[in-house]
Amino acid sequence: MQRKVLIVEDSKTSMQLMRSLITQAKLRPICTTSLVEAKHVFSSSAPEEYLCAVVDFNLPDAPNGEAIDFAIESFLPTIVVTDKLDEDTRTTILNKNVVDYIPKENAQVYEYLTRLLNRLDKNKKVGVLVIDGSRASRHAMTALLRRQNFITLEAVNAEQGMESLHSNSNIKLAIIDEKMSGMSGLKLISELRKTYSQEDLGIIGISSDTTSGLSALFIKSGATDYLHKPYCHEEFFCRIMQNVERLENIETIRRVANSDYLTGLPNRRYFFTRVAASLKVTPKLQSLAIIDIDHFKKVNDTYGHDCGDYTLKELAKLVAEYFEDFTAARFGGEEFCVYFSNTAPKKVLQIMQGFREAIASKTLTFEKKSFACTVSIGLTHNSKGGINAMLRLADEHLYSAKNGGRNQVVSD
Numbered sequence: 104m105q106r107k108v109l110i111v112e113d114s115k116t117s118m119q120l121m122r123s124l125i126t127q128a129k130l131r132p133i134c135t136t137s138l139v140e141a142k143h144v145f146s147s148s149a150p151e152e153y154l155c156a157v158v159d160f161n162l163p164d165a166p167n168g169e170a171i172d173f174a175i176e177s178f179l180p181t182i183v184v185t186d187k188l189d190e191d192t193r194t195t196i197l198n199k200n201v202v203d204y205i206p207k208e209n210a211q212v213y214e215y216l217t218r219l220l221n222r223l224d225k226n227k228k229v230g231v232l233v234i235d236g237s238r239a240s241r242h243a244m245t246a247l248l249r250r251q252n253f254i255t256l257e258a259v260n261a262e263q264g265m266e267s268l269h270s271n272s273n274i275k276l277a278i279i280d281e282k283m284s285g286m287s288g289l290k291l292i293s294e295l296r297k298t299y300s301q302e303d304l305g306i307i308g309i310s311s312d313t314t315s316g317l318s319a320l321f322i323k324s325g326a327t328d329y330l331h332k333p334y335c336h337e338e339f340f341c342r343i344m345q346n347v348e349r350l351e352n353i354e355t356i357r358r359v360a361n362s363d364y365l366t367g368l369p370n371r372r373y374f375f376t377r378v379a380a381s382l383k384v385t386p387k388l389q390s391l392a393i394i395d396i397d398h399f400k401k402v403n404d405t406y407g408h409d410c411g412d413y414t415l416k417e418l419a420k421l422v423a424e425y426f427e428d429f430t431a432a433r434f435g436g437e438e439f440c441v442y443f444s445n446t447a448p449k450k451v452l453q454i455m456q457g458f459r460e461a462i463a464s465k466t467l468t469f470e471k472k473s474f475a476c477t478v479s480i481g482l483t484h485n486s487k488g489g490i491n492a493m494l495r496l497a498d499e500h501l502y503s504a505k506n507g508g509r510n511q512v513v514s515d
C-alpha cells in the first residue's frame with residue numbers, strides 16, 4: 104500500500120514543491136490548506152495509512168503551531184516547515200515532539216525533506232546503540248532517535264555496550280560517550296574497531312569535555328564522527344542521518360559490485376569471495392556445478408536479443424529459488440555456477456537432476472511467443488585441487504554433457 108503524507112500548508116508555492124517531492128519519494132501527498140481541513144480529512148481515513156505529516160508552523164487558522172499539536176496528538180510523526188527563523192519559534196518547535204523542522208529559506212532545504220521522508224520508513228529497521236554513563240543523557244538521545252523511528256538500545260558502560268553489539272545484528276550506529284565508569288569511550292572505540300569495520304558500524308564519539316583535539320582523537324581511535332555536548336537537536340539529527348546514509352551507500356556499492364546487472368543474481372566476483380570464506384572452515388564435502396543453457400544462440404537468433412535477456416532472467420529466478428541454501432551465481436553469458444559444501448554427493452546429483460528437469464518442463468512466454476529450453480550441467484565432487492581445479496573438472500563434464508546430446512547432467 105502506498106503510504107500517505109498529510110500536508111498542512113497554505114502557501115501555494117511551498118505546497119507545489121512538497122507535493123512533487125513526496126510523489127517522487129513514492130508516497131501519496133494528501134494536501135490540506137488549514138487546520139480545520141486537515142482535521143476533517145484526517146478523521147475520514149485510517150491513521151495507520153499515514154507515514155507522517157508535514158505541517159506549516161503558521162497557518163491562518165493556526166498561527167502559533169496549533170496544527171503541529173494536532174498532528175502530534177494524532178500520533179503522526181511530524182515534520183514542521185516554517186518561514187519564521189527567529190530563535191523563539193525555533194525553540195518552540197523543537198520543544199514539541201517533532202521529527203525535525205525545515206526552514207523555507209531556499210529550495211535546497213526541501214532536498215533535506217526528501218531524505219527525511221525516505222529515512223522515516225527505513226529507520227524502523229536501523230538500530231542505534233547509545234553508550235553513556237549518564238541516564239539523563241542516554242534518555243535525551245534515545246528520545247530524539249525515536250522521533251525519527253530508529254530502534255534504540257542503551258548501555259551504561261563499555262562491557263554492556265559490547266554485549267549489546269554482539270547480540271543485536273541490526274545495530275548500525277553506536278553513540279559513545281568519552282567518560283564512563285571502567286573503560287573510557289576512546290578505548291572502547293579502538294577495541295570495537297578490532298571487530299567492527301568502519302564499513303559495518305558507524306560510531307559517533309560524544310563528550311562535554313572542551314579539551315582541544317578531542318574530536319581528532321576520537322576520529323583517530325576509529326570514530327566516524329564527533330558531537331560536542333550540549334548539542335543542538337538539528338546537529339544531532341544531521342549527524343545521525345549522514346552516518347546512517349554513509350553506511351547505506353557503502354551497502355549499495357557492495358551490492359552493485361557483487362551482483363549481475365542483468366539478472367540481479369550474485370556475480371562471479373561474489374561467488375569466489377563466498378567460496379573462499381566457506382573454504383576457511385575446510386568443509387568435509389564439496390561439489391561444484393556449471394549450468395549452461397543449450398543452444399542459447401538460437402533463442403537470440405530466433406526470437407531476438409530481448410527474448411534472450413528475458414530467458415536469462417527467468418532462469419536466474421529459478422537458480423535463486425532452487426539453490427537458495429547454496430552459493431549460486433551467474434558466471435557470465437549463459438552460464439551459472441553453484442557451489443555446495445557439506446552436502447552428500449548423491450544428494451547434490453539429485454538436486455541437479457531435479458533442476459534440469461524443472462527447466463526442461465518449463466514453458467517460457469515472451470511477447471506472446473512460447474518456447475522451451477534445456478540446460479546441460481557439469482558436476483564435480485572432487486575438491487582435491489581447490490576451487491580452480493573444481494571449475495576445470497566441472498567444465499570438462501559440461502563439455503561431455505553437450506557432446507552427449509545436451510539436456511543432461513554429467514558428474515565424476
Ligand SMILES: Nc1nc2c(ncn2[C@@H]2O[C@H](COP(=O)(O)OP(=O)(O)OP(=O)(O)O)[C@@H](O)[C@H]2O)c(=O)[nH]1
Binds near residue numbers: 408
Ligand atoms: N541475450 C543475451 N545473449 C547473451 C548474453 N550473454 C551471452 N549471450 C549469447 O549467448 C550465446 C552463446 O552461444 P554459444 O556459446 O554458441 O552457445 P549455445 O548457442 O548456447 O550452444 P551450446 O552451449 O553449445 O549449447 C551467444 O550468442 C551470446 O551472444 C546476454 O547477456 N544476453
